[in-house]
Amino acid sequence: MNRSVKLLIGSAVGLTLVLLALPQRPPATTPVPVVPVLPIATPPVAQKPIARPATRQQLAAQTARSASLAWKRDPFAPPLVPEEPVVEIAPPEEPQIETRPTAVDPPAPILPIVKPRLSGISTRGQQSWAIIDGQVVQEGDILSARYRVGKISSRSVTVLTDEEELTLNLGDRQ
Numbered sequence: 001m002n003r004s005v006k007l008l009i010g011s012a013v014g015l016t017l018v019l020l021a022l023p024q025r026p027p028a029t030t031p032v033p034v035v036p037v038l039p040i041a042t043p044p045v046a047q048k049p050i051a052r053p054a055t056r057q058q059l060a061a062q063t064a065r066s067a068s069l070a071w072k073r074d075p076f077a078p079p080l081v082p083e084e085p086v087v088e089i090a091p092p093e094e095p096q097i098e099t100r101p102t103a104v105d106p107p108a109p110i111l112p113i114v115k116p117r118l119s120g121i122s123t124r125g126q127q128s129w130a131i132i133d134g135q136v137v138q139e140g141d142i143l144s145a146r147y148r149v150g151k152i153s154s155r156s157v158t159v160l161t162d163e164e165e166l167t168l169n170l171g172d173r174q
Contacts, residue, residue, distance in 0.1 A: 121152060
């Protein structure tokens, strides 16, 4: 190690020792401003509750008693009631809307009844399945709330409605 490196290391160690030996100061704090607290003025309290005035004379007497108070009115006294009757305002009349008869919507078109389409049959032992309108069904299943699956044979399926019995054959084009 050359002389300049030794000198640099020695200076760093010496400076560290000096800093550690210095007394530590507490962190600087901002002084908190002192706000003077002012006393709250309280109004004098009435000796007895003041009754609600019914006439102009009673209203004048209550006003005279209130004049001696710091607030000029007792905040706990009931509100002053005038002698004049309350006038009720009638709600505005609703505007008359002219109505015209509208045309009756035409009835929904009657859609033709589409015969179910048989696209496949599968049997396994005593069980048989058919694919009708893309739906896998067995005997007794309901198709589109109109047809009930009757008998499934190897080449055809019988479907029943309330009015008729249809036989769907494999390979038939509707």
